[in-house]
Amino acid sequence: LVITDVDMPRLxxxxxxxxxxxxxxxxxxxxxxxxxxxxxEDRKRGLDAGADYYLTKGSFHDETLLQAVVDLIGEANQ
Structure with missing residues (x-):
């Protein structure tokens, strides 16, 4: 799983x-x-680039992030 921000130096x-x-x-x-x-348009650009999820920092809580991780890689104890 790769979690990245849109705004990073160099890339x-x-x-x-x-x-x-x-x-x-x-x-x-x-x-x-x-x-x-x-x-x-930012969300669409991210998903068009191949991202599986695009979450905005102001619109989610820990539970939203955790659910997205579970969706992408599954439960760790399964």
């Missing part, structure tokens, strides 16, 4: 998601983007 999270999904060895890795950018 933003959307570019990172694109690179991961284009790499044959890495493309099956689940990618989650967490960002303060909550416009629909």
């Amino acid at each position: 933003d999270g959307i570019e990172l998601a694109t690179l991961i999904k284009k790499d044959e060895r890495l493309k099956s890795l689940p990618v989650m983007i967490v960002s303060y950018k909550d416009r629909e």
Whole structure:
């Protein structure tokens, strides 16, 4: 599981998601983007880049993040 922010130095999270999904060895890795950018076009851009989830920092609680992780990798004790 890769969790990234949109705004990072050198390589933003959307570019990172694109690179991961284009790499044959890495493309099956689940990618989650967490960002303060909550416009629909930002979300669409992240998902179009290959992210499996796009969560905005202001709109979720710990439970939302944990549920997204479970959705992507499953329960640890299963």
